[in-house]
Amino acid sequence: MDNEQMWFRPEVLALPAYVPGKKPGDSNVIKLASNETPFPTLPQVEAAIAGAVGDLNRYPDMFATDLAADLAAFHEWPDAGIVVGNGSTALIEKFLQAVVGADGEVVLPWRSFEAYPIAIQAAGGIAVKVPLTREGAHDLRGMLKAITPRTRAVLLCTPNNPTGVAMTHAELSSFLAEVPFEVPVLLDEAYVNFVDMSGAVDSMRLLKQHQNLIVLRTFSKAYGMAGLRCGYALAHPQMASGLRAIGTPFGVNALAQAAARAALGSQQLVTEQVESLLGERDRISSALAAQGWQVPASQANFLWFEFGDLSKRFEELCGEAGITVRRFGNEGVRVTIAEHEGSVRLMRALDMFRDQLREE
Known part of the structure; x- marks a missing residue:
């Protein structure tokens, strides 16, 4: 028996590895693999970090009290219903540890965020994966049918990562009305800032209706703070209390707390940057449609190419064109919307891809 088999739980040893987006080995290569924004650190964030570095010998505020208060004011939600965490992924992990239990089932869409099944398995639970629709959307009716007395939680992701498809408010409202009250539902809105469709989900309105x-929200995407790891949950105070109880002591560092407060106060610049990315998304989507490429209608800062067994070949061609992208096995390739030059290189890779297919 190997030492690790003696030391760790079998479900931990069997965990699939999370695959991060590739970092370019060449400064001329553009990274479009991790859904980061292409903009430099927000000026107010940079100033806040500089002002906070002199107190790093002290532990941070364990409950991120000031940041929670700012978030409460921003969302018009009670302070007691806000839990700040070391990125929204850490909050997902803590939530699942708190509610799943041994062999508890968690219903989720698939494919979706790669960390979900890893976190479920690590919590001792069983992932019940409900396939997406042909359009890359959640099969909400299928997810409802998958709920059983063994279900301990439901995970939702809108816009969905990696397909980019978002639910409408009416769809989600109808779904929540049928989920048993004893089953908590976690709604991951990491990319909510990029949604500009009509009938979009109003999660704050739904929160008032469903205890x-x-x-979940994050500062890693639209706010450009992926390197600092800060996210937060909005919930009813009783739900938030349970999540807060299992939180890692001092889990959100002082620099992240200061930076998040500054980012929250930079709404005008954040909005301008998001609108720039939405414009780029629209330009790429129009170009793809004109050339006959079929991709899901993205409401996020990325596009999904379901190339199946040809995914690896397309990934390699993207590398030749000077961009890194995120391949998901033999299912498809996700490409982040970033600077315009990245879009130009993406279209170049697609041209090469099409030429190869024609030659076969």
């Missing part, structure tokens, strides 16, 4: 709902 078993938890909404």
Whole structure:
């Protein structure tokens, strides 16, 4: 028996590895693999970090009190219903540890965020994966049918990562109305800032109607703070209390707390940057449609190419064109919307891809 087999639980040893987006080995290569924004650190964030570095010998505020208060004011939600974490992924992990239990089932869409099944398995639970629709959307009716007395939680992701498809408010409202009250529902809105469609989900309105709902947000995407790891949950105070109880002591560092407060106060610049990315998304989507490429209608800062067994070949061609992208096995390739030059290189890779297919 190997030492690791003696030391660790079998489900931990069997965990699939999370695959991060590739970092370019060449400064001329553009990274479009991790859904980061292409903009430099927000000026107010940079100033806040510089002002906070002199107190790093002290532990941070364990409950991120000031940041929670700012978030409460921003969302018009009670302070007691806000839980700040070391990125929204850490909050997902803590939530699952708190509610799943041995062999508890968690219903989730698939494919979706790669960390979900890893976190479920690590918590001792069983992932019940409900396939997406042909359009890359959640099969909400299928997810409802998958709920059983063994279900301990439901995970939702809108816009969905990696397909980019978002639910409408009417769809999600109808779904939540049928989920049993004893089953908590976690709504991951990491990419909510990029949604510009009509009938979009109003999660704050849904929170007021459903005490078993938890909404997750992050500073890693639109706010450009992926390197600092800060996210938060919005929930009813009783739900938030349970999540807060299992939180890692001092889990959110002082620099991240200061930076998040500054980012929250930079709404005008954040909005301008998001609108720039949405414009780029629209330009790429129009170009793809004109050339006959079929991709799901993305409401996020990325596009999904379902190339199946040809995914690896397309990934390699993207590398030749000077961009890194995120391949998901033999299912497809996700490409982040970033600077315009990245879009130009993406179209170049697609041209090469099409030429190869024609030659076969």
